[in-house]
Amino acid sequence: MPQRGRPRGFDADAALERAVEVFWRQGYEGASVSDLTAAMGINKPSLYAAYGGKEELFRKVVARYAEQDMGYARNAFAQPTAYQVVATLLRDNVLAVTRPDRPAGCLSIQGGTACSTQNAPVAGFLAASRLAGERALADRFASAVAEGDLPADADPAALARFVMIVTEGQSVHAAAGVTREALQQAAEIALAGFAAASGARLPEHATDTA
Amino acid sequence: MPQRGRPRGFDADAALERAVEVFWRQGYEGASVSDLTAAMGINKPSLYAAYGGKEELFRKVVARYAEQDMGYARNAFAQPTAYQVVATLLRDNVLAVTRPDRPAGCLSIQGGTACSTQNAPVAGFLAASRLAGERALADRFASAVAEGDLPADADPAALARFVMIVTEGQSVHAAAGVTREALQQAAEIALAGFAAASGARLPEHATDTA
């Protein structure tokens, strides 16, 4: 469909990317529309015309973030064993929440865990999306149990909850300024803990077929 | 010192307690002064006269919260072994962040992990206070190493970081509406993980002196 009327004078996708950083750094309520338009290099009416409003912009921002900055999670889910899924998830999450070219922490938490009553839907939306990820991880663990990769008495939902709790804590910690190296140490402890508590088969180097 | 002038018409401590709940539920920026005065049952000038302003009120709220709602942490630190310290801390933190008579989560995180630039000091203040707790826990673990309660090669700082990460994740999870029972399951996994990863001596029932 060819365009009709005056063409847009800015790159809507690039501007959305700028908005990601603002919401990430300042949270939903802490980011004013003026902050956003300044960072995006556009005027307010352009923001409303292109994205619909502050809340709609935020939801588009979260969607973009999930695509651009959460790819490591999809990669982790595709690992062949539950142990490797968790190892990849925890280690790559540390990298993701401590990227030097990005705000510290993750948008899902920095965006806002608590809001004014009128913005409560925003916090709820973020929380729901995190829990959806947890459900997906629990499903992955259930498959691992079915495959014999995890013991039959393992609790997929509880294990997924533990792992997601750790990733959330990693994000909060990173936002507090804790270094990547420090978080990596803690991630290895969490990973060892997962292995011990779940009874997951480890990727040992010479015990299986020898 | 006897009072001079008209006596205060409200209980400053009870009003502070109301403010705790508002900040806890809505975060620092999500709680307006009007929200606060409405919940506290006072007028705006009374708030400013009694507490100094919104930010000063928030700091007083955090101090009160630390005293009233974080007592479980002090109790946990006093446990005789590192394992029991962590067990108490993780289990009681689950109870604390899922109290039915309180907002979900903890004030330290719900108060705000991200803020507008002008309120950045508030988020920094909260983060610093969490990290201070982590340092205290690391000191406790260092003592455990010195006592032989933890192995000599245990890393107190890394272990403390792991435990605090879990408590922070528990808070985020609770704020998302996850039930106490679900968090308790995850806490036991974290505890087992801590034991395995740290090499802590467990409180076994018949292996020590038998």
Added chain:
DNA sequence: AGAATTCTGTACCGATCGGTACTGATCTGA
């Protein structure tokens, strides 16, 4: 009784909030 002091409540401050009306510029299709 009266001065000094401290609190309460109303009414208000400038600034900023999210959001929009409107004019003029820029494009396509006829």
Added chain:
DNA sequence: TCAGATCAGTACCGATCGGTACAGAATTCT
């Protein structure tokens, strides 16, 4: 060339933000 459509930018909207001036009420000390 001009109508129709879409965008950019200014200027503005009512509401709310955090914070305060000011007048009157309540108390203590002299």
